[in-house]
Amino acid sequence: MFILKSRSPRRIQLLKDLDIHFQLEPSDINETQDQSEPPMDYLRRMVTSKLGDFRYLNPLNTYLSCDTIVLFENQILHKPSSEAEAMDILERLNGRTHSVFSASAMTDSIYFDYFYEETQIRFHDWDTNARLRYIREEKPYDKAGSYGVQDRNGPVAERYGSYCNVLGFPLRSFLERWQSWIHYWPAWEKVKI
Secondary structure, eight states, rough: OEOOOOOHHHHHHHHTTTOOOEEEEEOOOOOOOOTOOOOHHHHHHHHHHOOOOOSSSTSEEEEEEEEEEEEEETTEEOOOOOOOHHHHHHHHHOEEEEEEEEEEESSSSSEEEEEEEEEEEEOOOOOOHHHHHHHHHHOOTTTTGOOOOOOOSSSEEEEEEEHHHHHHHOOOHHHHHHHHHHOOOOOOOOOOO
């Protein structure tokens, strides 16, 4: 069985759109970043932690975990916890370019495959009222960087790289690996592309 260790509606929808049959087993982990932890180390730790303890994973299943970070000036911009924090994040990104890294890991408790992609995003140059209006309409409190690339009238002016990656899933890298994984486990239903 294929098991997704996420409750992200965007990741769930992407896998459904690929006609991949899966079961949901989301993980709840502490997502606090250590003060001295480099961003890419943090991302890998989050993705690996969401898989859970490998000793208790069923080797007949394959597990997929994911995480996304928004990186600006080598600092992770996490999900905002308030309107003021969302305003601060959007102000820092205003009119500027940042990177979105989405990473995933697949394992059957024996083999482990970690991969990620980067997409660069440039924001519109918005005034304070436009940023505040966006926050109050879209309520981006569950999104790293305080925005969603899919939001109508959102802050994204240009994107360089994968759209799905900004949604939270390194789709291209996943599809490259998926074919290899299903080659060794032919009982899995193949993805329809």
